[in-house]
Amino acid sequence: MADRQAKLARLRTELGVDPYGQRVDGLISLAAAKALFKPELEGDARPVAAVAGRVVLHRDIGKLIFMTVRDSTGDLQVAVSKKAVDEKAFELAKLVDLGDVIVARGPVGVTKTGEVTVWASGVEMAVKSLAPPPEKWKGLQDPELRYRRRYVDMYVNPEVMTVLQQRSGIISGVRRYLENRGYTEVETPMLQPIPGGAAARPFVTHHNALDIDLYLRIAPELYLKRLLVGGMPKVFEINRNFRNEGISPRHNPEFTMLELYEAFADYQVMMDIAEGVIRKLAQDVIGKTTIAFRGLEIDYGKPFRRATYFELFEEANGFPVSAHDRLVQKARELHLESAGKAHDVLLQEVWERTVEGEERFGQPIFVMDYPASLCPLTRPKPGNAAVAERFELYIAGMEIANAYTELNDPAVQEANFRQQLAGLDDEQANFRNLDEDFLNALKVGMPPAGGMGIGIDRLIMLLTGMASIRDVIAFPLMKPVTSGGEAETPSA
């Protein structure tokens, strides 16, 4: 750090160079510069490019200096020959450290070994880096450092950049897909007086002027439905939800969720949208329909399997869901406590241990038609009150989408809300309240509708092949580090 500070001073005093650069016009990406190379052209006929990039390798062999520079499109070699540049530029090239960002202009040619190279006629310092860079070959490996100093990780480990760019492509691809279907993107409150739409612990905050507690939303659902009541036919929102729960490779306290609601649709329509958008993203953003994830080859090109809860249960256990005695026996085999539990509760516990899992839920599968008692906020199947019109999409064992034919009967909704509230413990009761305004909206009348939520971060994990949610979020939450009462000084 001190050595670099000294070099920064030398740039100013000896070379009269501003180590923090200035506006540069006419820059092209390193990939574009590389593409300009024409092997048949030599000397002055070679195309000239102006490029900028962070120096990741610096080979000074005396009167000739090779640098490998990197930008978001890749790496390119820049050569600075003492003969080809003025004295000041050559001295500047000598003073370049790994991590500096430079601007180089010159013909795009090759070296003896055939590597495409910008043969600099001019070199400038765009910004002097004061922090020592990570090891140049092994790079930045320590996962803690990588997440804490993502700005270093991003250039040291180029796949990080790739994933973040693919993330952007996936999200804009989702928008395009839904807009093409006539959907309107909306934004609903993230600061909510009553957190609703999911079963999760919220973050609490406080508004000073109004002197009220507010909650960071755990889901946008109840507001999106209000928009349906108001007359919007097809709405979606892609934005952050916040849940005050544990952190894991599949859970970040803030995460990006897509929710969509379509009037006069049902969960079958949502199933088609889920399958359609995911397949399209694989094709358009990743460029293939078979993608490796945690050792699995996931095929997004084939139609996704669609099976009911009841079928899958029987397939895995060899007896139907209605066979109570067999269920109790199975529960005993699994060391589950069955005494005093309702049939459907026990059913779900056995389901979680026998049906879910990679062998059955590895390839994309829609699990449809859950027992109604497990989904109190879902509309039952017409003519069969025991079955809820709900599906969950599983891929690689992860829950990716959850969809319903939405309940729009305010009386049933209110009864279900009240039943839910009655079953809460004291801690949960602190923030769960009856959202009377939402019930009022249902009384105004919400058209029948299908609705769905898709965990965007998890979808990005699948499509990019990243095993941890932290790898698809630019700045995942990390506990702040302090040492001796002082904040850690960044160095890498």
Next chain:
RNA sequence: GACUGGGUAGCUCAGCUGGUAGAGCAGCGGCCUUUUAAGCCGUUGGUCGAGGGUUCGAGUCCCUCCCCGGUCACCA
């Protein structure tokens, strides 16, 4: 939250049953006009995560705590 693995130089890592803290890269000083992790010669650099304990002596053994990864739980 539980279990488990880890934290040693800026980075990547070694350090055995306790005996003066090491390497490579980076850095610094030299040489070098076609290198490819350039090379060669010389060289600087440490609160061994923090605190306590055992011991003549602790990176190493014991205790407490902090941070990170993984698995599980909660959840999406």
